[in-house]
Amino acid sequence: MIRTLLATLLAAFASCGLALAQAVPGEGPIDVSSDDFEVIDQEDRAVYTGDVNVTRGNTRLRADRIDIFFIRDANGSFSSFDRFEASGDVFYVTPNEIARGNAGVYDLANGQITLTGDVVLTQGCNVSTGQRLVADLNGGSARLTGSDGDGGNQRVRSVFFDTPDAEPTPQRDCPAPTIPGDGPRPFESEDG
DSSP, X not given: XXXXXXHHHHHHHHHHHHHHHHHSSOSSOOEEEOSEEEEEGGGTEEEEEEEEXXXXXXXXXXXXXXXXXXXXXXXXXXXXXXXXXEEEEEEEEOSSOEEEEEEEEEETTTTEEEEEEEEEEEETTEEEEEEEEXXXXXXXXXXXXXXXXXXXXXXXXXXXXXXXXXXXXXXXXXXXXXOOSOOOOOOOOTTO
């Protein structure tokens, strides 16, 4: 019985983390909206502040501040993104999950997203909490730990709602976590 319970828990957590890891890249252009925007050219950095929303396809990164570091080509022109560093009410939202932390780094060069500080990962009614979530986008794996790397150490906790294999997943009234801010804003050109 304990073996079956453990297998069920591991499978549920693995599917939750794997879905998060596979959903991060998204498709299409990266759309960023915020209250303020500043470019620090000598640092190859753009700083977005105030209800920042980065969307790509059906995925979204939301924070109070996001620093975007970019890479220049041989001619000194912008060529690609290196990483996004997010702080203040950081949320990563996909159609199936919502992950929340106090800070986050999306390392595009290494295909990894890391959320730290009071991390909460929800998938439907299933909830996992810890201090550090690392999702390897290339390997399709995720790891949630109780240590934040700065000496803080708590236990990881997960609550899963079991569904028998033979039955379809029942619909439960599980409200999604509230995401602060106004959400992504529509693109408005000067032409209207």
